[in-house]
Amino acid sequence: MESGSVRSIGSADRREAALGELAGRFGARFSRAQALREQHGHTMSRQANQPPDAVVFAESTEDVVAVVRTSAAAGLPVIPFGTGTSLEGHVNAPFGGVSLDLSRMDRLVAVHADDLDCVVGPGITRKALNLQLRDTGLFFPIDPGADASLGGMAATRASGTNAVRYGTMKDNVLALEVVLASGEVIRTGSRARKSSTGYDLTRLFVGAEGTLGVITELTLKLYGIPEEIAGGVCPFASVEDACRAVILTIQSGIPVARIELLDALQVKAVNAYSKLDLAETPTLFVEFHGSKAGVAEQAENFGAIAAEFGGGPFAWATKPEERSRLWQARHDVYWATLALRPGARVSATDVCVPISALAACVGETVRDMVSAKIVAPLVGHVGDGNFHMQVLTDPGDRDENARADAFIERLARRAIAMGGTASGEHGVGQAKLKYLEAEHGAALGVMRQIKRALDPDGIMNPGKLPG
Template sequence: MALEAKAPSAEDAREGVEAVIAALRARFGERCATSQALREQHGHTTTWLANQPPDAVVFAESTEEVAEVVKVCAAEHVPVIAFGTGTSLEGHVNAPRGGISIDLSRMNRVLEVNSEDLDCRVEAGVTRKQLNSYIRDTGLFFPIDPGADASLGGMAATRASGTNAVRYGTMKDAVLGLTVVTADGRIIKTGGRARKSSAGYDLTRLFIGSEGTLGVITELTIRLHGQPEAISGGVCPFPDVEAACQAVIMTIQMGLPVARIELLDSLQVKACNTYSNLDLAETPTLFLEFHGSEASVKEQSETFSGIAEEFGGGPFKWATVAEDRSKLWAARHDAYWSGRSLRPDAQVVATDVCVPISRLAECVTQTAADIEAESLLAPIVGHVGDGNFHVQVLVDLNNPDEMRKCEAFIERLAIRALDMEGTCTGEHGVGQGKQKYMRREHGDALELMQSIKQALDPHNLMNPGKILPQS
């Protein structure tokens, strides 16, 4: 199915871009920037894919300003790419057809907090750490925590999750409503503050995970949670990754309400020891955390200790002091950077998959064997409580042989997960990097996605070249 009308000639397209930039400069002044360095920054970020910068960057400060930019671009059929903090890993903010990057980082206000209803309304540029700092004194917290301090708008656009997902869910569970600027510049609101509704299509979930291809998210109404009375956690070593994964499977199948359960293979533990000044045994290790009352977290920790012993794991070392727990989880969130320290002259090609929990051990052990067989330097780390794990392949991007080996490994990993009835990406999103697997994963449903894209964005202006093949 065609996703756009006949493309304008190169000359007409260039004239359209120049007209848009002139109009945006007249309206926004210095907030419309065209420097090469700034454009490259907004077109590349942490991805390993080739840099494809936009033609200009506009720093918007309100929903109405975003709508203005989109209307100007729509009039000339110039693409629009939303930009949050630039922490995506699959080329989400690249601009393969040029266009205007709308930087939402200045839209960073917490608009209201409704403590009694456990929700809040924020602008899209608010980051997860900023929100939790803002609401700390209310006794509430926002649990979705991807490794980076991402913007909440970007987290919704990519359907992000993190270490707490096994208990608190992902962004699709956290977002109650959105304000979105559509491809023609309209401002619409989806959902609301009610905890459930039977009225109409669920447009909120349609935009969550759409990666900016259907509209620009500018505000979010978000579900909050009460800070737990007690938290316990710590680390538990295992003889191998299979034993660690089997312990995770039993933990979940028994219904133990673990808040976080994270796997680090021996190589990742080594990296964390060096980068984050830990002193863990360099063997496959689970990081865990339990939330609840004093009695319940003690019981949960003891139950897990028994499970670990069944698979040769332990001892489960409790981190009883809050500062010690914070140090552990800071190390986990810094896994990307600690992984890079294993080979400072290389770059990270990060990828992730997710499988049904019953297939977790099989998928991780086969992946570990694949890494060893190919002699790759590639630590494994994952949110294994929901079957999601990540691999960080350290390669020289300028070495064709290394890149071919890396890309072949990533393809085998994605297909392995799909063959196990999983997904090619549980958390990073599709962007440009995972497009090739969309047909295999979704089959004929891909045509329905393309129909939705065509209906909402007939000229394919919203973040073109992402998610849908040939878009």
């Protein structure tokens, strides 16, 4: 049977009976409305929309247990849904089933300021969390750009602009509450910062994309808001020179908090969409966190490195409003790219390579893009070797879409061949299933054994990751 498929799908009658049971239990929180179902099958890529049979809005762990148990008994797939910002078809329902919307489970359950951690529901978004944490002097740093839910960020092992300093979700989730395919509720990990007992189940579920269970609570690391934050921009003559400056910056041990690369076309898009006036040339967006003296020293050292590769001038500022405008523009690159070509669609794909291979991978990719006659602005979290290509295509142009698909596949396989990965942060979803064997080899078989052990009937988000 196809990898990721439902292995014990229920009959149409059993599925309809289960949906009727859920409708009776959840009332107005259950819907089969076409528009709502399509919204929950939404994908911000060229993957076709595959809506579920119904949507249920959960408000508690008990609600999740009820949905999972009812669905499991009828062979009905369950697809967890946070905010729908994932990019690789994660929330599509290729076999129908129930979209389990967790957005109402959005409480900040507890803050333990002395221990630098908090407990949250899966539906709370990163912006809402940081707004509620503001008066504590603490913040949660993982910032994928979109205002994603924390449960979804854990499920896709998200990272973002701050990852070069603070790590990714796998580094910042201490513990989870998870509902398994059987309806059993388990807790993984604890609030302790380390443990030598048992398998690391927390990291098993972080990045599992909802295929092993539904995350219903998270315990997260927090950090003190830095005394000083400085951010700025530094132009370069080429993307390769910018990448070489990044490599030396990281190798020199400069504790940069964010270092983002935009190529000339992406800068042009950002200027038009966000009303900036940056030079339309490859540019690094950089940010430093720390004490006033430390931040000044880091900025000066980075400026000197950039100059070695023909970069500069490096203009930096500490005023929050200036930095916020700059980083909001960075986060809006998806919409800025769409505005470059009205009517087109964006396939935002990403890869990640060892930092030493970054310049070579970026250079080869840009040359490939030109050769394939593809329009694809480049933007990347290059401090950890991760970059994105925002591939623009006309939905009605078969030839262009075929060239785009081939370009994306070459990019993924190029990154794997360089010792990297087909996705540094977007995840697998539906779009990147084809690369798992090349990247993981025999380990893919172990993943399938884990999947079958925890979800023997294959009802948890089928069609994603190994089945």
